[in-house]
Amino acid sequence: MANPYQPIEAQILKTIDETPTIRTFVLKPEQDVPFLAGQFVELTVPGHGEAPFTPSSSHFERETIEVTIMKVGRATTALFGLKAGDSVGIRGPYGQRYPLESFEGKDIYLVGGGVGLAPLRSLFLSLVHEIDKYRRVFLRYGARTPEEIVYKYLIPQWEKLKKVDIDLSVDVGDKSWVRKVGVVTCLMDDIPCDETSSIAVVCGPPVMMKFVTFKLVDAGFKPENIYLSMETNMSCGLGQCGHCRLGPYFTCKDGPVLTWEQIKDIPEPFV
Amino acid sequence: MLDIREGVSSFSILVKLHFLPNSKRDRWLNVLLDQSEVYFPQILESQVHWQRLQAGGLREGDGGPEWGLEHIRASEPIKSFFFSPRERVASFPEKLEPGETGRRILFGVKNCDLLPLKVHEQMFLQGDFKDTFYEARLRNTLFIAADCPEPADTCFCNLVGRRPFAEAEADIVLTVLEDGYLLEPLSDEGEESVRTGGDAIQPATEFQAAKRAEKRRAADSKLAKINPKPWADGLAQRIWDRSGEDGFWGKHAASCVECFGCLMTCPTCYCFLLYDKARAEGMDRSKVWDACYMAAYARVGGGANPRSEFLKRFVNRFQCKFTHFKNAHGFYACSGCGRCYRACMGKIDIRDVLGEV
Structure with missing residues (x-):
């Protein structure tokens, strides 16, 4: 039986600066880390700690794993000091995948905020890989400024994909910004899918998740059809250490994505 | 016979x-x-x-x-x-x-x-x-x-x-x-x-x-x-239902000095932290006992903390042992050993809290 706390080695093949504080790391693990969209991995920055991240690449891509990370704490700051050729540790995959089979034939409405688009990208790419299984895929994404939009170079390609509908907003625009200005909920006044059967998937800062969830509920989305990426302090990733408890759930084991139905009765789920 | x-x-x-x-x-x-x-x-x-x-x-x-x-x-x-x-x-x-x-x-x-x-x-x-x-x-x-x-x-x-x-x-x-x-x-x-x-x-x-x-x-x-009086029926649910009653929990938590003795001597507490220490090249990872009363226990990388106030951490301990564990596994994560009370400098008797919920 393997040691569950032991990471394997993953080489950084390439880094891509998405914004001044967000960077994508393309990793090649020494063994396959067979994650499915929704699951996460634990990355070790040797000597600086370990932190959980949901991959941003498609789960159909097995050779490499991409992880898009914002510099916010001790481990991520140290990670930003590494470059192509350096090694990190990786453990996983952990947590629950999206139940994609129950998304089939339906509209999927993705709402992302800031670096929250990273995990949604993994789901988005997995959905468009088999787009014929789904009715349509909508992506609504908000960032603080045009400069802080992640995957700027990819979004124009995504917009050309069949059955895909994308809209963007920024809190504060600039001279070149021609799309909407406002928080991401300003893109949700007219939701172009059947709210009673569609699936919504939300990832972003807690305050954004809270208001997007309320907007989706008001629009008629069923609580069991609203999937939320919950941010808690995940340490072990194994459902053992206790840190990530959210009401009756351990987000590392039962999540990290939980439905609004699961968490709506927990006091203050968004912190 | x-x-x-x-x-x-x-x-x-x-x-x-x-x-x-x-x-x-x-x-x-x-x-x-x-x-x-x-x-x-x-x-x-x-x-x-x-x-x-x-x-x-x-x-x-x-x-x-x-x-x-x-x-x-x-x-x-x-x-x-x-x-x-x-x-x-x-x-x-x-x-x-x-x-x-x-x-x-x-x-x-x-x-x-x-x-x-x-x-x-x-x-x-x-x-x-x-x-x-x-x-x-x-x-x-x-x-x-x-x-x-x-x-x-x-x-x-x-x-x-x-x-x-x-x-x-x-x-x-x-x-x-x-x-x-x-x-x-x-x-x-x-x-x-x-x-x-x-x-x-x-x-x-x-x-x-x-x-x-x-x-x-x-x-x-x-x-x-x-201990002549059993706890009230539905203890697990009662704790959950009263979790927002700061007055009730605050009264019982008032003498706590946050020494964490109760949790460190608790035989059922299982929480741990994985802690990495740098070496000249690479790292060693230790698994160390942790306690949910500690302020940084639930804090996330960006600094947000769902239980930054001690009272929330106090209630969380009761929810963990007597509500969530019971609901998930059918028994309380408490053995009745009394170590928590023995260790407590504030003389908080867990029986007083649970007897009153």
Whole structure:
């Protein structure tokens, strides 16, 4: 039986600066880390700690794993000091995948905020890989400024994909910004899918998740059809250490994505 | 017919009961010592502590160790034997795997200290990922339980549905009698271990079995006098329903000085933190005990903290042990051992809180 706390080695093949504080790391693990969209991995920055991240690449891509990370704490700051050729540790995959089979034939409405688009990208790419299984895929994404939009170079390609509908907003625009200005909920006044059967998937800062969830509920989305990426302090990733408890759930084991139905009765789920 | 144990005839009990006279105790202990490390409860300055038994240190009194088999549980929870306060569990870039584990015998475990093994079984061994360090040590340990004839005022195992003696969950259960020890094997390994005593261990008599029943009844009665009132029905839900009542929880938390003694001595608490330490090249990862009362326990990388106020952490402890664990696994993550109250500098008695919820 393997040691569950032991990471394997993953080489950084390439880094891509998405914004001044967000960077994508393309990793090649020494063994396959067979994650499915929704699951996460634990990355070790040797000597600086370990932190959980949901991959941003498609789960159909097995050779490499991409992880898009914002510099916010001790481990991520140290990670930003590494470059192509350096090694990190990786453990996983952990947590629950999206139940994609129950998304089939339906509209999927993705709402992302800031670096929250990273995990949604993994789901988005997995959905468009088999787009014929789904009715349509909508992506609504908000960032603080045009400069802080992640995957700027990819979004124009995504917009050309069949059955895909994308809209963007920024809190504060600039001279070149021609799309909407406002928080991401300003893109949700007219939701172009059947709210009673569609699936919504939300990832972003807690305050954004809270208001997007309320907007989706008001629009008629069923609580069991609203999937939320919950941010808690995940340490072990194994459902053992206790840190990530959210009401009756351990987000590392039962999540990290939980439905609004699961968490709506927990006091203050968004912190 | 003797009323030894409800639903079990005296004959079937007698078949299983063995007697080890005081005069032959050390003979059996020497056999056990040949096979294993043996740990026993030793009385040191009126407290009981787990000590390793040395082959030369069997003699009691006059310089020998004073055994505490009839005392309440040791000060230290037995989880330290399987899940130590700090342990290296991984390294990088080279990989670390659990090492060989020697065989151990815990001689004289109380029934309240057996329940935490069930809690840790759920947390560390029943999920998708097993704690291989924990498992290796647990599987290599023989548990010899000892009845608890003198419950202390701080004990409340009866409130969590347990009794002051083991009827399962150990390999052997032992009762101290005047002239020796009554032994009841509860597992195949326990049977085997009793057999190693050879002719030092004899079949028990009806009189000895009746003595055990009498001692156990007396212990039950003492506990019932210490804790006469059971907790209210639906305790798990009541805690959850009242979780937002700051006045109620604040009253009970008022004298807490946040020393975390209650959680560090709690035998069921399982929380840990993985902590990486840099080396010249790479790192060593330690697994260290953690406690949900600590301010940074739930803080995330960006600094947000869902339980930054102590009162929320106080309530969370009760929810964890008495609501969520019960709902998930069918029993409280509390053994009634009373260590939390004994350790508490603010004299917060968990029974007062739960009795009032």
